[in-house]
Amino acid sequence: MTTDRSPMPKAGVRRIAVVGAGYVGLPTAAVLSHHGHMVTLAERDERRLEILRQGRSPIVEHGLEEMLKDGMSTGRLRTVRSAAEAVVGAEFVFLCVETPQSADGSADLSFITAAASEIAPHLADGAIIVNKSTVPVGTVGLIERVLGRADVVTVSNPEFLREGTAVADSLSPDRVVVGADDREAAARVAELFGDSGAPVVITDATTSELIKYASNAFLATKLTFINTMAGLCEAVGADVLDLVLGIGYDKRIGFEFLRPGPGWGGSCLPKDTAALVAISNAAGYDVSIVRGAISGNDEQMRRVVAKIATAAGGTFRDRTIGVLGLSFKANTGDRRDSPALSITKMLVAAGASIRAFDPTVTTADADQPDLAHVTVFDSAYEAVTGTHVIALLTEWQEFRWLDYSKIRGLVANPAIVDARNLLESGLVHRLGFSYSGIGRS
Ligand SMILES: NC(=O)c1ccc[n+]([C@@H]2O[C@H](COP(=O)([O-])OP(=O)(O)OC[C@H]3O[C@@H](n4cnc5c(N)ncnc54)[C@H](O)[C@@H]3O)[C@@H](O)[C@H]2O)c1
Incomplete structure (x- = not known):
């Protein structure tokens, strides 16, 4: 075990280590x-660490850079490269490492187990491990088996933040979920969030782990539902935006996640729904509704194509598509499993060329593998020049205010295909564009 020589913090102030400076670890x-x-x-990625050391945020997230700078200038927040170093003397260790999708759909836990074995010999006596990464039941x-430390308790604390509003x-x-068989440890973790005033749900670890997947599966299903209704609106000549108003005012339904679009994506919903299906299969139970949400989502992307x-006139041969938006949603630079990239890949496979613009991507990023x-282009106007169809795929508000007469x-x-229903269809019609939204005539 490593000896800690740093001073004890003031009463009520805890010494905390966070492993992984990504979309969850940073906020x-x-x-x-x-x-x-x-x-x-602790962040092992040199590029992210170097950006942090320059006092900047490695990810686009409203208010994050200011808060990071504030923490660093007051000495309450410091960054290190190694998780082993970070955990020395920490009472709580938050694991915020990636859990990507494996080939069989299940969550890849290798980053979790690697982090656990890295920190195990350096943990303070009685430390509490708080797992924020999204992980399967069990x-x-x-983690406890990998740590092999009888004095260390591991607690599940799933994260529900949304990229783009992660700091807020x-x-x-909305709530804090803490899952542990050791209720005293759960209560100590819950105390850390006392200032937020959020309701706290304390449960066993298995239920807590399942809560995260159930939340994301519900949200994905709601999105597939409204995308399906959008398709039905087109089939019968109804307007999905009015339909959303008509059902969303019902408090039992609400407006959240009721916006039709090109299909859901991002770093969470696709992998978490796949993981939930894998968990269910392993348990011999069929979550057909979640499987339906996934296949409905694939279908939605094909409908946009x-x-x-x-x-484009029924063919992609010799056609160039001007794509507005590459991130998986507005207000984030995250392109992991972005529907915009899935759709552009399908367009290229069908023979089209793509000129693209996104506010978080510059020509300096052109060598990123997912953009191959x-x-x-560095401006929307350059990207759409000479194109046969403009496909608006991410709901960046600035696309609303482009000069469409120019x-x-x-x-x-x-021709415009507005997969986010962002534009005023009458305006672009008057300028001479053909316009196709989602679920609108
Ligand atoms: N992104 C989201 O909106 C979101 C929301 C809720 C939950 N989650 C879950 O949270 C987890 C993290 O997601 P993310 O989007 O922040 O991932 P991310 O890839 O952005 O960040 C993970 C970071 O951990 C670092 N890391 C991995 N192992 C490390 C180690 N041993 N030492 C130091 N650093 C290490 C990686 O270099 C990376 O920078 C995932 O399980 C995800 O499903 C994500």
């Missing part, structure tokens, strides 16, 4: 230090 560390705790954040037990969500979450094909199939003069063919 977690920033907000915990904002609440006055002494936080050490992972708390797996971490400051005032079909719309773009129609707008598109040509990136764009009318730049394109080879005036």
Whole structure:
């Protein structure tokens, strides 16, 4: 065990380590230090660490950079490269490492187990491990076995923040879920979030782990539902935006996650629904509703491609598509499992060329492997120049305010497929564009 020589913090102030400075670890560390705790954040990726050391945020997230800077300038937040170093003397260790999808759909836990074996010999006596990564049932037990430390308790604390509003969500979450068989440890973890005033759900570890997957499966199913209704609206000549108003005012339904679009994506919903199916299969139980949500989502992306094909005149041969938006949703630079990239890949496979613009991507990013199939431009106007169809795939508000009369003069063919229903269809019609939204005539 490593000896800690740093001073004890003030009463109520906890010494906390956060392992992983990604979309979850960064806001977690920033907000915990904002609440006055002494936080050490470990990140092994040199590029992310170097950006942090320059006082910047490695991810696009509203308010995060200011909060990180504040934590660093007051000395409450420091960054290190190694998780082993970060955990020395920490009372709580938050695991915020990636759990990507394996080939069979299940969650890949290798980053979790690697982090656990890395920190095990360096943990303080009686430390509490708080797992924020999204993991299958049984992972708390797996972590405890890898740690092999009878004095260390592991607690599940799933994270529900949304990218784009991660800081606000971490400051005032809708609820805090803590799962542990050791209720005293769970209560101590819950105390860390006391300032947020959020309701706390304390449960056993298995239920806590399942809560995260159930939440994401529900949200994915809701999105597939409204996308399916959008298709039905098109089939019968109804308007999905009015349909959303008509059902969303019902408090039992609500408006959240009721926006039709190109299909859901991002770093969580696709892998978490696949993982839930894998968990269910292993348990001999069929979650057909979740399987339906996944296949409905694949179908939605194919429907968007079909719309773009129609707008292109029925063929992609010698057609260039101007794509607006590459991130998986607005207000984030995250492109992991972005529907925009899935759709552009399908377009390229069908023979189209892609010119693309996204506010979080510059020509300097052109060598990123996920962008190999598109040509990136530094402005929307450049991207749409000479194109046969404009496909709006991410709901960045700035796309609403582009000068579409100028764009009318730049394109080879005036056609817009608005997969986010962002534009005023009457306006672009008047400028001479053909317009196709989702679930609108
Ligand atoms: N992104 C989201 O919106 C979100 C929301 C809720 C839950 N989650 C879950 O949280 C977890 C993390 O997601 P993310 O999006 O933050 O991932 P991420 O890939 O952005 O960040 C993980 C970071 O951990 C670092 N890391 C991995 N092992 C390490 C180690 N041993 N030492 C130091 N650093 C290490 C990686 O280099 C990476 O920077 C996943 O399980 C995810 O499903 C994500």
